[in-house]
Amino acid sequence: GLQEKTVTLDIAKRLGKLIQQNLGITVIYTRDEDIFVPLWKRTKIANDVGGKLFISIHANSTNKNHNVRGFETFLLRPGKTNDAIEVAQRENAVIKLEEQSHNYEELSNDKLIIFSMAQSAFMRESEYFASAIQTELAKVLTSPNRGVKQAGFQVLVGASMPNVLIEVGFISNKKEATLLGQSRYRQKIAQSIFEALVSFKYKFENPLISDQ
DSSP states (O other): OOOHHHHHHHHHHHHHHHHHHHHOOOOOOSOSSSOOOOHHHHHHHHHHTTOSOEEEEEEEOOSSOTTOOOEEEEEESOOOSHHHHHHHHHHHGGGGGSOSOSOOOOOOHHHHHHHHHHTGGGHHHHHHHHHHHHHHHHHHOOSOEEEEEEEOOGGGTTOSSOEEEEEEEETTSHHHHHHHTSHHHHHHHHHHHHHHHHHHHHHSTTTSOOOO
């Protein structure tokens, strides 16, 4: 009965609270309640407010093997593995739930190269942040560290800032779903992402601007 939207919203709000309380940085949520926001609109929200970092939080699933578990962080690039491509296809499939008011471009490898080139100014920051997230999560979670990967996620297209997509675990795995259902486990995930953000902030001080 565990739903991805419940898990990820809770983690996002916990993370936002940590950021605001400890860093004084303004957090803009694409949603702060149980509503559906179209994929294209999420990066538009971030761009419109002049966001300095875009974090997309998800929970993974698979019908092929319910023993699969672990956490991973993705960058917007052409997918190198079938596994990564399948994750992106699952996440992109929510477009079917949207009112068809936006024309999404098909993310062929050629298109992905173009989109990732448009984000080349933020490549170093995105790669560092993704690696830091995996490092911090690995310190506190017993699930496998599935590493930093790349694939074509519609939700990251158009982000004019460093950006990552985090898969915090597999809700299709019974053990991991049980853990994700626990508030203290979700707090561990939020705290780990926060620690990675602190590391990012100190390495790239200028990209993050505190409230004045």
